Amino acid sequence: MARPDQAVDEAPTFVVGRPARDGGQSPVARRILDVATPLFYGQGIRAVSADVIIEAAEVTKATFYRHFPTKDHLVTSYLLAIVEGERAAVSQWRAQYPDEPGRVLLAYARALIAEVSSPSFRGCPFVNATAEYPDLSNAVRSAVGLHRAWLRDTAAELLAELGVREPQAVAVALIMLRDGAMVAGDGATGWGVSEALLRAGHTLVRVGLDPVVTD
Structure with a gap:
């Protein structure tokens, strides 16, 4: 999965900020996002001001606001870039394990475990954003909702293929x-998150696969 504490290695498929003259990705807007990503994740979205990002990205205020009219526009791009990273990872696993939805689910779980076990782990960026943006009408919450819907639909599709x-x-x-x-x-405590996650997930899937016993 995409590591939100680091700049995304590949540009998102959507255009971040104001497009370049040819309609493609502006390098400046991309740099602003790359600078903002570890700051938002490591310090908290509300704690990082637009001025801090402007200084770190070495751009003028006029340039920043030309690409991102408000800070929330940048926050939305930050979250959507993580969504793109997760989608790319799942697509890669599906290509790696064709017709093996169970292995795709396991690959996601193991990637999640690796993320949670990282010293730089600061929680789920979407859960964090939900806590910082309680207003459901905010565009940031729309980005969170997009991720939730994608997670649910992707998991359900894989589970259906598995016969659950x-x-x-x-x-x-x-x-x-x-x-x-x-x-x-x-x-x-106890087993720890890794063991508990794998065992509980396996149990849920196994129960869903077991035939229904009727009297």
């Missing part, structure tokens, strides 16, 4: 496990 009953319901349960793992971090 009620894939939408099981997908929601798996996402709840994901959120819990990201909130708990790697400091949980």
Whole structure:
């Protein structure tokens, strides 16, 4: 999955900020996003002002606001870039494991575990954004909602391919496990997050695969 504490290695498929004259990605807008990404994730979105980003990106205020009319426009691009990174990772796993949806789900879980175990882990960027932006009408929350819908639909699609009953319901349960793992971090007692996540996820999928017993 995309690491939100680092600049995304590849440019998002959407155009960040104001497009260049040819309609492509502006290098300046891309640089602003690359600078803002680790700051937003590491310090918190509200804690990082536009002025801090402008100074770090070495651009003028006029340039910044030409690409991002408000700071929330930049925050939305930050979240959408992470969505693109996760989508690219899942597409890669699906290509790597054709007709093996269970292995794709496991690959996502292992990537999540690696992220949670990282010393630089600061929680789920989407959960963090939800806490900082309570207004549901804000564009930032729309980006969060896009990610949630994609997660749910992708998990449900993979579960359906696997033959799980009620894939939408099981997908929601798996996402709840994901959120819990990201909130708990790697400091949980007992087995720890990694073991608990894999075991609980496996149990949910197995129950969904078991035939229904009727009297």
